[in-house]
Amino acid sequence: MPNYRTSLAFAQLPDGDLPIFAQNTVTQMTENEGFPTPRVTLGNITVAVSSFQAALQAAEDGGTQATAEKNVARAALIVLLRQQAAYVQSIAGSNLPLLLSSGFQAASTNRTRIVLPKTVVKTVSNLQTGTLKITVDPVPTARGYELRYKNGTGDYAPGGVFTSSRGIMLESLSPGATYTVQLRGIGGLTGYGDWSDPVSHMAM
Numbered sequence: 001m002p003n004y005r006t007s008l009a010f011a012q013l014p015d016g017d018l019p020i021f022a023q024n025t026v027t028q029m030t031e032n033e034g035f036p037t038p039r040v041t042l043g044n045i046t047v048a049v050s051s052f053q054a055a056l057q058a059a060e061d062g063g064t065q066a067t068a069e070k071n072v073a074r075a076a077l078i079v080l081l082r083q084q085a086a087y088v089q090s091i092a093g094s095n096l097p098l099l100l101s102s103g104f105q106a107a108s109t110n111r112t113r114i115v116l117p118k119t120v121v122k123t124v125s126n127l128q129t130g131t132l133k134i135t136v137d138p139v140p141t142a143r144g145y146e147l148r149y150k151n152g153t154g155d156y157a158p159g160g161v162f163t164s165s166r167g168i169m170l171e172s173l174s175p176g177a178t179y180t181v182q183l184r185g186i187g188g189l190t191g192y193g194d195w196s197d198p199v200s201h202m203a204m
Helices: 018-029 042-061 064-092 096-100
Strands: 121-128 131-136 144-151 157-162 168-170 178-186 199-202
Touching: 018 042, 018 064, 018 157, 042 064, 064 096, 121 178, 121 199, 131 178, 144 168, 157 168, 168 178
Parallel strands: none
Antiparallel strands: 121 131, 131 168, 144 157, 144 178, 178 199
């Protein structure tokens, strides 16, 4: 059986998506019996996420110094995630389901570039007020998933890029409004797969 490597592609995520990925690993590893002694405590990652989000918000209205501080906070979070990824890899070995249960993804072992199949949305549910949680069927060899959404009959708006097929969150929604979402895989021969069929759900 092959030994799987934990993907480090999270280091390339946009600033807005990195905290989502990091917090998802905390959620997935909390009380996960497969990873009883994380190399980095989950609390430390949560603190690093909060620090990066605060620095990211400050950088929106700040100058060069605020941007530099944001970059430092991002780098510190990535260091912790790399350490955690190494721990996950050392425990999971050839057990791919265990590796994926951590919230991290496996590095692709398939060097053949193929056209990605159409993404299929499995569930859309209300996680909390103003937030929808979306899961899709994993797309083989996809490096991530792109989300777009709309409210009513308007144009689609970008909803972010996610590395986990189960950790897709659409936030800051208006309670009582119905949103339509679509997702597609990233990677493959053409760069993207086809958009999923549209799925609509009311935010609570």
